[in-house]
Amino acid sequence: MRSSAPPAGPAGLTLLALTAVAGIVLAVHGWTGRHSGLAPGALGTAASPASATTGPASPARTAAPAGPGRAGRRAGSRSAASPAPAGSSPAASPGPLLSAQPYASYSFKVWPGTPSSAARAALTGLTVRVRRQGPGITVTASVSGQPAPAPRFYKDGARVYIVEASLGDDSGNSDYSLGDDGLVVTNAQGRILR
């Protein structure tokens, strides 16, 4: 079947109309679930108040992409204030296993240890600071170039993961979509702290 400048016949128009209707159905589905998204966003918003600890801390460690660059994350982005760590207080009960979450494969360990190259890529546009403090660590996560929220305290043994569902929206020091980013803190057993 070869055609020169194929027109849109009735069958083609019908197919396009069906596609348009299917697209509207999908759009309604997307609209109703637009706030659920990927778990990291929910984790950020579901964070319970944490006991913020301030004061001298050592040693300190900052996990952030190298280079000053421009502030990659766009101001006003949905998660601009939400990539805060999942809130936790020492008395908080641990949640489900991170490994059992659908975004487990997108989670990259930031602490303890040296972040892998994938973790560093996932950190694009974010600044995550982990500091040892007394019997635990404090974690601060913020969008690069934006004020960091108060640090949150977690018991010793906590692990910090950056979640990035798609690295395709990262470019240089920019992350064009924060909707697929998040931060997860687990206890030593890998359960998400809340």
Next chain:
Amino acid sequence: MSTGRKNPPARRAAATDVPAPAAPAPAGRAGELAAAWAPTAGRVLLGLVLAWFGYHELVQPGLWTGYVPLVAAGSALAAVAVLAHGWLLLVLAIALICGIATRVAAAAAVVLLAEIVISLIAVGGLSDLTMRDVGVLGLAVCLTGQHTQRLVLRR
């Protein structure tokens, strides 16, 4: 041509005198095949790209609102813009894949991709993401000038 039918012996004689055209070389055949099918392949592949992005923008608009320029990513307006964008991408994708008004669909894709490239440049300057989309834009531009296509739905 008709004289040959009336006088077969003469045609045979002529056939012996004039060397038959050489069979096209493999490279030539491959070139002909590419010329015949490459526009179709490009059209379908561009359609798949648009379909993938359109579908995901429709089902998970929250992941894409960060790309909407001048609008807060958490706003409802950004979500509506992403959904409308995804819907348009999906319709264009089906048109390209199924061969429905392909040049018109390609022209619309050019407009859409140009908007994407411009907004990416405005937001983050030239980047690998931007240049990748420039390549896709080029493919769409090529398809707008393609008069002949295979595997089209004309009915």
